[in-house]
Amino acid sequence: AQSVTQLGSHVxxxxxxxxxxxxNYSSSVPPYLFWYVQYPNQGLQLLLKYTSAAxxxxxINGFEAEFKKSETSFHLTKPSAHMSDAAEYFCAVNSxxxxxxxxxxxxxxxxxP
Amino acid sequence: xxxxxxTPKHLVMGMTNKKSLKCEQHMGHRAMYWYKQKAKKPPELMxxxxxxxxxxxxxxxxxxxxxxPNSSLLNLHLHALQPEDSALYLCASTVGxxxxxxxxxxxxxxxxxL
Numbered sequence: 001a002q003s004v005t006q007l008g009s010h011v012x013x014x015x016x017x018x019x020x021x022x023x024n025y026s027s028s029v030p031p032y033l034f035w036y037v038q039y040p041n042q043g044l045q046l047l048l049k050y051t052s053a054a055x056x057x058x059x060i061n062g063f064e065a066e067f068k069k070s071e072t073s074f075h076l077t078k079p080s081a082h083m084s085d086a087a088e089y090f091c092a093v094n095s096x097x098x099x100x101x102x103x104x105x106x107x108x109x110x111x112x113p
Numbered sequence: 114x115x116x117x118x119x120t121p122k123h124l125v126m127g128m129t130n131k132k133s134l135k136c137e138q139h140m141g142h143r144a145m146y147w148y149k150q151k152a153k154k155p156p157e158l159m160x161x162x163x164x165x166x167x168x169x170x171x172x173x174x175x176x177x178x179x180x181x182p183n184s185s186l187l188n189l190h191l192h193a194l195q196p197e198d199s200a201l202y203l204c205a206s207t208v209g210x211x212x213x214x215x216x217x218x219x220x221x222x223x224x225x226x227l
Contacts, residue, residue: 032213043117043203043218044156051213090155094212099144099169101216103155 002027002093004074006104014112019063019078021107023091026072032094033074034101035065039087047089050074061085086111116140117219119204125225126194134189134222136204142217144168144210145187147179148203150221156203162187163210194226 007022025031032051036044048059055067065076074091088108092101117138126132136145144163148156161169162181170179176198178190187204201221207214 034215036218041221041223043119043220044205044216045218046215049213049215088153099146099161099163099207099210100158106153106155108153 001102002029002031002095003102004033004091004093004104006089006091006107008107009105010108010110012110012112013081015083016080019076019081019085019109021076021089021091021109023065023074023076023104024072025074025091025093027093033065033067034092035059035063035074035076036090036092036103037061037087038090038106044090047076081109081111083111083113085109117204117206117217119202119219119222121222122220123223123225125227126191127227128194128196130194131190131192133191134202134204134224136187136189136219137185138206138217138219139185140206140208140217141184142206142208143184144207144214145181146205146207146216147187147189148205148218150201150203152200160189191224194224196226199224199226 003026034049035047048057050067058064091104120135147159150156159173160179165181180188203221204219205216
């Protein structure tokens with residue numbers, strides 16, 4: 001079964017610093033990978049998704065992620081953190097059924113002034 | 114318009130009450146989902162409706178009863194819930210059944226069971 005592991009349940013960065021949130025996947029078939037963001041008391045919003053068209057995926061709000069098959073990784077990055085980036089971030093992979101997503105445990109991003 | 118709406122935003126109910134959660138989308142999506150999310154945890158899939166038919170039921174207790182009256186509307190009927198059912202209930206939709214389809218989430222209903 002496809003699964004993802006997010007390394008680091010909490011990440012703290014200074015405003016303006018690089019954001020790096022880690023996600024590794026486990027899949028017996030080519031995966032489709034997603035990054036979602038959840039702000040407090042809100043639903044999940046798609047940041048970006050990998051569907052095998054290109055290994056470097058650009059998303060909203062300046063985020064991007066690179067699919068690396070050799071490392072089974074799909075890490076999320078942003079060159080310069082803003083205070084408004086503070087949120088919970090979930091990496092996800094499609095399940096065998098196709099409908100459902102298998103989510104990682106989430107990484108809480110804290111941005112300090 | 115990529116919006117999924119959910120009502121109510123908050124709900125407090127006793128263990129003997131019957132209540133319903135409502136989810137609506139007007140994007141023409143043909144698959145709709147219910148998720149349960151506990152604090153500081155990822156969403157857990159409960160049900161999937163595809164073309165108005167129940168496709169997936171992730172062994173959810175019968176005190177949760179989903180209903181899909183039409184392709185735009187998804188309900189979750191609640192009866193005899195337990196305090197441990199308190200959570201954020203999220204609705205989502207996708208265009209179809211594709212592996213690459215983006216799931217669009219609603220803002221959720223915060224449920225508290227007393």
